[in-house]
Each structure stands twice: as C-alpha cells, then as structure tokens.
Amino acid sequence: MGSIGEGRTPKATSAKAASAKAASAVRGGNPTRKQEKEAAIASASCGVFGREGYARASIDALAAEADISTRTLYNYFPGGKAQLFQAVVTWTSAEVRDAQIARISSLLDPARPPRPEDLERDLVALAHALVRLMTDYPDHFALVRHIHAEADHVPPEVLQAWKEAGPGPVIRAFAKAMTGLADAGLIDVHGDAAMASTHFMALASHAIVQSTHYGVVPLPEAETDHVIKGGVAAFLRAYQRR
C-alpha cells in the first residue's frame, strides 16, 4: 500500500510501452524533438519533486513548472506521475554524475598525477568543487534525499537504475583516481582504493552535509573552508605516503 507505482489509477494504466520510441533514435545521432521535450519536462519537474517529494508533488504543479498543460504531460508520459518520476531521476542523476566525474578526473587525473607538494592544495580544491555541486544542483540533492527517505516506496528497478546511473560510476571514477595517486606514490591506499575514496568523500562531505542540511543552509564560506581543510588534513594523515 502506497508504493510509487500505485497511486490513484482509475483504469489501471498500463505502464508498458514506455521506452519504445526512445530506443529507436537513441542509437542514431542527436536526440529526437520528442526526447528533447521529455528532457525539458524532466528538468523542470526536478525542482518540484525535489522541493515537495513524490507524494506532495501534484501533477498540476509539475505541469505548470514545465509550462505545459497536464494533458500534454500525460501525452508525453502515459505512465503518469510514476513514469515522470523515473525519467526525472535518471535525467538529473546523469547530469550531476557527469559534473562530479568531471571534477574528479580533472583534479585527480591519473595520467598526470599532481606533485606531492601540491597534493593537499589539489584535494582541498576537489573537495570544494564537490561541495559546491551541492549548492549548484540543489534540486537534484533534494530529490536524492527524498529517494533515500522513500526507498521503501520507490520501485526497486528505479532504485537500481538510479544507483547504476548516479553514485555507482562516481565511486568507480573516484577509486580509479585514488589508484592513480597510489601508483604515483603520493598516497598509500592500504590495500583498498575503494575504501580510501569512500573515506575521502566521508571526511570531505559528511561534516558539511551535517551542518548545512545537505547544502540547504548556506554555511558561511569561512566555515566551509575550515571544515574542508580539516577533513583533507585528516585524510592525508591517514593516507599520505610518508
């Protein structure tokens, strides 16, 4: 009772035939006109879902935010709210994942490892960049919070798709970067690069997330810097090769 796929459904909407047209053109070149509009709707809906959550987000509000009528919304997403939600999750997750991986690989490019004397400065910059993403994409992180909270109500398929499209690749990219730093002799990964990257994320973001309520409260810049510097310092004490 109360899962995301089973809200009000007067005539048992068949949620099949969802990704039929999509697969036809996703292979060839640029996206269809239809796909562009779907992405635009998903982008606009992200804010509403993030602010209100799935249950509170009303179709009217979603359509209004996308500047379309509720009827056209159903034309694009015959599966209704549930299908739109899934589209929003995959769309915003892909966007933020790309941004995160870009920050990680530009600052921790395993091909051009930073010099030892620059390591701390680079890690601090990376942590700042990752934290800044939280304020750059507030709707996305609000949505992720709702996913965490309503994990029981999100269809497992959506949950799995999100993990694969979002945090998964980020963690892998981070682990690869850590391996690069280890191979360059800058850090000692103590046998587990994945754990090292998790620990970096934990030290860099946990305290920030805690005090800023996931980026909602605008922590003063000075304090953010203090927390990040402290986290990076602890990470280096634990992982820097001496």
Added chain:
Amino acid sequence: MGSIGEGRTPKATSAKAASAKAASAVRGGNPTRKQEKEAAIASASCGVFGREGYARASIDALAAEADISTRTLYNYFPGGKAQLFQAVVTWTSAEVRDAQIARISSLLDPARPPRPEDLERDLVALAHALVRLMTDYPDHFALVRHIHAEADHVPPEVLQAWKEAGPGPVIRAFAKAMTGLADAGLIDVHGDAAMASTHFMALASHAIVQSTHYGVVPLPEAETDHVIKGGVAAFLRAYQRR
C-alpha cells in the same frame, strides 16, 4: 504551500494550548497517566511516520497502530497530525539519543580511559554498537531520513527542537569523550575535539550508511566488520598519538 502545519484544516484548528497540562506535572515526580498514553501513542506512531513519511501517513493508520480510535487520537493531540508528528519526533529522538550517549560514555568514559593497546579494539566495539543502533531503531532512523528530506516542510521550531534533543547532545558527549582520550594521551585531537568526533562518526558510519541504505539493507556481518575495521584504522592513522 504544503508545510507540515497546514494540511487539510476545515475549521482552522487552533494549535495553541498544547503543553498546558504537560507543564503542570512534568515537574513533579513520575509522569501522568495521560503522559504515559501520549508516549505510547507517539511510540506506536513512529513506525508509521518512519515507513510512510508525513504526507503518506494517514490518521487511520496511525490510530490503528496505536490501537485507539481516530477520535481518541484527536482527544490526545488536538493539534492533529502536525502535533502528533512533533511529539513523535521529540519522543523517539530522546530515546535514541540516550542509547547513543550510553554507548559512547560506557566505551569512551573519560574518567577511565582505555589502555593504548586496547584503543583500537574499543573503538571498533563502539562503532559496531553505534551501527547496531541503526538496526535496533529502524523506525527512528527512517523518520530522521524523512526529516532530512522534508526539512523545508518541517516547521523550524520542530527542526530546532529535534536538533537540540537529538544529535546535539550526542555530538557534545562524543566531543567530551574525545577530549578525555586526548587528555589521557591516547589520541592527538589536532586542536579540534569536535571535528575529531565528527570524523570518527563519518569514517565509522558513512560507508555503512551508504551501502546499507541507512540500515535498511541487512549488510552481511562480515562486510560490516570489514568496513568498520577499515574506518577505525583510518581514524587511528589520522588521530592516534604516536
């Protein structure tokens, strides 16, 4: 539009006169019969709010879980759903806070600091105990996740009350324990005991929270142990006095 205090309210329920009777007997001795029942209702409602979230949790479900009629629920909480929610938050937060502080002060009692050779074992035991609380009080942590997600919709007063009654004292107790360890010469807090305790919590719980979805997924015991041992090892590399 859509805050927790302003759901369906046919006749503009006056949410005043909430803590009138309460203050009369909260000073003197043991709790009133009424207060006991209120606590029982809050305890039962915690599961529903945690599983469903505020929006989805229906009055009928809440009353059923507490084995009372909806009408009696309104007799105890004239403020309706919103007031009940606040009661649940403060009640469960206090319960879990006490449990957490008990674990912290029993294992890191600053009066009887552990011997250096036991430090790692004790910290691992503490981390295990703290993680186990997540599975011991699943309803509470589910509720906290919803609070995080719906922070915008929770009245600031409730949010503040929760922080003061829940995480606040825990962090302070942890910082005090860290100071004790530092005074005993076991760790070097690097000038910021609060940050050290935050880093311990981050290293001990972040990875667990990540992989178990806040304790929902029952991570195999072996993996939990591995993650915790890795986190404590990293913490000691960063903070143990050598």
Added chain:
DNA sequence: TCAAAAGTGCAACGACCGTTGTACTTCAGG
C-alpha cells in the same frame, strides 16, 4: 453502586488529487 471520565463507531463535510475524454485552438510544413 454509581456518576464521571475516557474511549469508540459512524457518518458527514470539505478539500485535494490523479487521470481521462472531448471539443477547441495553434501552428508548422506541403
């Protein structure tokens, strides 16, 4: 035992919401 207090079942009200059908408008492309 008996009166007061506490609790219950039931019905109803008003409001909101997801979804769909239908008739009407807008607009691009031949």
Added chain:
DNA sequence: CCTGAAGTACAACGGTCGTTGCACTTTTGA
C-alpha cells in the same frame, strides 16, 4: 490555403484524506 499533428481548456469521475460532531459504550475511582 489546407491538413494533420501538437497543445490546451474544461469538466468530470472515483478516490483518499483530515477533521469534527454526536450518540453510545466502557472503564475508572470513590
């Protein structure tokens, strides 16, 4: 200009939900 597709406005249906009033029953305490 014409035609077909895309979009919209509007109304309606079935449903859920929070809340309250009322008559009735159960429990409690002296």
